[in-house]
Amino acid sequence: MNESLLFLIPLLPLTAAVLNMLFGMRLPRLVTETVAVSGVAAAFLLTLLFWGYADGEGTRATLGSWLAAAGVEVSFALHFDALAAAMTLMVTGVATLIHLYAVGYMHDEDDYARFFGLLNLFVFAMLTIVLADNLLLLFLGWEGVGLCSYGLIGFWYRQTENARAGTKAFLVTRVGDVFLAAALLWLFALTGTLEIAAINAQAAGLAPAVLTALTLLLLLGACGKSAQLPLMTWLADAMAGPTPVSALIHAATMVTAGVYLLCRLFPLVSLSPDGMAAIAVVGALTALYAATCALAQREIKRVLAYSTMSQVGYMFLAVGAGSVAGALFHLFTHAFFKAALFMAAGCVIHLAGGENNILRMGGLARRGPRELLWVFVAGALCLAGAPLTGGFFSKDAILLAAYTEGSPLFLALWGVALLTALLTAAYTFRLVYLVFAGTPRGAVDPHPLPWLMRWPLWPLVLCGLGGGLLNLPPLFGGGEWLTRRLGGLAGRAISATHDLEWALGALATGLVVLGWGLARWRYGRFRAGRDHRLGRWLLRGWGADALVEALLVRPFTAISRFCAIGCDRALVAATVDGIARQTSACGERLRLLTTGRVSTYLAAFLWGFLIMLGWFLLALVR
Amino acid sequence: MIVPFAHVLLFAALLFVMGLGCALARRNLIMILIGVEIMLNAAAVALVGGSAHWRQVDGQVFVVFLMAMTSAEVAISLAMVVYLRRRRGTLEADKFDGMHG
Numbered sequence: 001m002n003e004s005l006l007f008l009i010p011l012l013p014l015t016a017a018v019l020n021m022l023f024g025m026r027l028p029r030l031v032t033e034t035v036a037v038s039g040v041a042a043a044f045l046l047t048l049l050f051w052g053y054a055d056g057e058g059t060r061a062t063l064g065s066w067l068a069a070a071g072v073e074v075s076f077a078l079h080f081d082a083l084a085a086a087m088t089l090m091v092t093g094v095a096t097l098i099h100l101y102a103v104g105y106m107h108d109e110d111d112y113a114r115f116f117g118l119l120n121l122f123v124f125a126m127l128t129i130v131l132a133d134n135l136l137l138l139f140l141g142w143e144g145v146g147l148c149s150y151g152l153i154g155f156w157y158r159q160t161e162n163a164r165a166g167t168k169a170f171l172v173t174r175v176g177d178v179f180l181a182a183a184l185l186w187l188f189a190l191t192g193t194l195e196i197a198a199i200n201a202q203a204a205g206l207a208p209a210v211l212t213a214l215t216l217l218l219l220l221g222a223c224g225k226s227a228q229l230p231l232m233t234w235l236a237d238a239m240a241g242p243t244p245v246s247a248l249i250h251a252a253t254m255v256t257a258g259v260y261l262l263c264r265l266f267p268l269v270s271l272s273p274d275g276m277a278a279i280a281v282v283g284a285l286t287a288l289y290a291a292t293c294a295l296a297q298r299e300i301k302r303v304l305a306y307s308t309m310s311q312v313g314y315m316f317l318a319v320g321a322g323s324v325a326g327a328l329f330h331l332f333t334h335a336f337f338k339a340a341l342f343m344a345a346g347c348v349i350h351l352a353g354g355e356n357n358i359l360r361m362g363g364l365a366r367r368g369p370r371e372l373l374w375v376f377v378a379g380a381l382c383l384a385g386a387p388l389t390g391g392f393f394s395k396d397a398i399l400l401a402a403y404t405e406g407s408p409l410f411l412a413l414w415g416v417a418l419l420t421a422l423l424t425a426a427y428t429f430r431l432v433y434l435v436f437a438g439t440p441r442g443a444v445d446p447h448p449l450p451w452l453m454r455w456p457l458w459p460l461v462l463c464g465l466g467g468g469l470l471n472l473p474p475l476f477g478g479g480e481w482l483t484r485r486l487g488g489l490a491g492r493a494i495s496a497t498h499d500l501e502w503a504l505g506a507l508a509t510g511l512v513v514l515g516w517g518l519a520r521w522r523y524g525r526f527r528a529g530r531d532h533r534l535g536r537w538l539l540r541g542w543g544a545d546a547l548v549e550a551l552l553v554r555p556f557t558a559i560s561r562f563c564a565i566g567c568d569r570a571l572v573a574a575t576v577d578g579i580a581r582q583t584s585a586c587g588e589r590l591r592l593l594t595t596g597r598v599s600t601y602l603a604a605f606l607w608g609f610l611i612m613l614g615w616f617l618l619a620l621v622r
Numbered sequence: 623m624i625v626p627f628a629h630v631l632l633f634a635a636l637l638f639v640m641g642l643g644c645a646l647a648r649r650n651l652i653m654i655l656i657g658v659e660i661m662l663n664a665a666a667v668a669l670v671g672g673s674a675h676w677r678q679v680d681g682q683v684f685v686v687f688l689m690a691m692t693s694a695e696v697a698i699s700l701a702m703v704v705y706l707r708r709r710r711g712t713l714e715a716d717k718f719d720g721m722h723g
Contacts, residue, residue, distance in 0.1 A: 598718070
């Protein structure tokens, strides 16, 4: 087989997107849906088919030249190595299931062509990020996912707050994109190339300060897409989009693009100890921040959004601790169980008659379908990190990586991560209890869910539960398949004694049980809580929006108003208008001279003649 | 020529000023036209006087032209006076101020 066939993987979803966007509304609904799903499913099957190409160094394929001018040489090139292949498989697999779910979920939506077109375009852009061989192509995908995310968050744009949430996501992630673009240009200026492999190879020759600055720029770029600490405010609002979008873009794939970027450039990033520490600190703090926020949220999807932010924070911590394999391991298990949780949440909202607020749900265990309870609880167990689920192993790997890094900073971050693990268990089981336990506090509308909204959950939940097998540590008889598969890309090898691993595992288990106990004690029977100040503060995400409002938006508005009123209206408009007004006033006065009467003109003739005559006489006399 | 040239010029100037005064002071269109005619004829007197004084025929040629032009002018302007009188019912010059600014 020709390696150019690798291009089919991203191009098939693109074709589906173009077809759906151009002709979607004219085709029968079934055709549109089939095109959308089959485009992604075909990409998934192709990835399986081409799996062998990723062995060793991987395979490069070039379709053609994109830019070739003045020393810039950029081509449409893919690099299908172990990292990209694993990521592609996850993205296409999860996307296929979510597309199937979306067919059921968007059953009553009239604007389905736009939805599926954007969803397919998103998959294309995401695959471009994953497979790109050079940073410019990666940046193309990076902007593409941002665009699709914007379009899909504001999918129901007739409600202003949805459109505004889309705009917010677009703008906030764009701040990160600017930093990424700066890093990209700087890298090009330093190395003269944009190929990822070449940059990674040349990174060792760069000055340490430059490397640190580059790492920080890349980190800020990653923070924008992955909703990490300074740039995290958009993710919770992004839940305004349809649930499949939340599952695909804002849980499983796009928000992990930042992690992927750092993994891709890990050889460069890892050369800067300060940069690595910054990545780990951002990750750990975000994990803690988001977990505390999730404790107080009232909307089911917002709880999950904050938990996503928190889990992505874990992945950043793993990258910072030098364990690319740990980050990817958690990325995969998280993608599976979080997508499943989101889709189950979509079913829950469906059954609760469109109700989002978990305080007004409850009792779904008895009134809803049994199957949903199992799926949701299984997803929640993974998220909480209950022993032997995928989430347990991947989270443990990260904790172990942070612990074995050795420096006091990382020990502190390990402590933060442990605290986060406790909070994670607490808010997860709070969610489960509030939704499923007790008696219904709001409308329950028990009706059979569409077939397509039920079964795509199962593969995801099974992958989430069994995700540990991907990278099972030797302690449990596994062979760390993912780490071995990644080979040289896996980052620092984590070595720990079995005793330490047992101790950490037991500690994590204890925390999960403690968190579960706390949640059961508080929410086992529903008690309406008092509306206290701390809760409100957490509900507002530590007042981050208000802070951004006060620090950025309001000064910006003030400056804009000053420019508009102070400069434009007062200075420019006043000067120009003043000159115009004076001119026209002069004209008004001069106008009076033309009376239109012959006698006036005749008199003027005479006076003019007399003056000229006088002038000549004067000249004659002199 | 028995009349001294200075007298001729003086007479012409007097005639001109009277015509000018008529054209300026009167508000009736016909009177203004008469004033203009008087001024033209004053110029003609000066030309004839000059022609006799310098024994050159040019001045008299000019006067012939002047007469032709004056008759044409009177023909047109009187026609316009009749037209305006029909149209506006007045010959008051100040009433025709349609060109005022």
